[in-house]
Amino acid sequence: xxxxxxxxxxxKTRPDxxxxxxxxxxxxxDRPAKPATTVLPDDExxxxxxxxxxxxxxxxxxxxxVGATDAASCYLxxxxxxSAEAAVVVARRDRGAGRPTKRERRVLDRFRSGEA
Numbered sequence: 276x277x278x279x280x281x282x283x284x285x286x287k288t289r290p291d292x293x294x295x296x297x298x299x300x301x302x303x304x305d306r307p308a309k310p311a312t313t314v315l316p317d318d319e320x321x322x323x324x325x326x327x328x329x330x331x332x333x334x335x336x337x338x339x340x341v342g343a344t345d346a347a348s349c350y351l352x353x354x355x356x357x358s359a360e361a362a363v364v365v366a367r368r369d370r371g372a373g374r375p376t377k378r379e380r381r382v383l384d385r386f387r388s389g390e391a
Contacts, residue, residue, distance in 0.1 A: 276301060277310035282337045283346040286324050295324045319353070330354045 280292035280301070293310040295301050300323040301308045314320070318333045331350040340346075368375065375383065 276303065276308045276312040276314055278338055279314045279333075279336060280320075280322065280324075282340045283349045284340070284343060285322050285329060285331070291324065295322065300324060320350075328354070 277289055277292035277296055280286045280295070281289040286292040286295060292301075296308050296310040296312070299307055302321040303312055303314065303318050305319075305321075308320075314333050314336055316333050316336065320331050320333060322329045322331070330353045332353055333350055335349045337346075337349055
């Protein structure tokens, strides 16, 4: 499993893929997957890595990392489109950034009131 995730470029590195499997962020056919889980064509793989969640269907199993275009042909992306509500921008400050300056408060007030 970890080798396939890395080979089709769903994770950046193979250790990242293995960590996602061990952390319970990878499921194959709605069952938790370990790094050594074998993947077969027509399996449904759910991956939560890098801050995004993807649902893919395995088309072809590969063991070595290939180019991006070849990797994309190894799976079908079944991830649902994000809703319009999820695309709404939220004004948020970094934790520990301290109190906003007067200029930043004005910008935030304008943003919250919907001016620009």
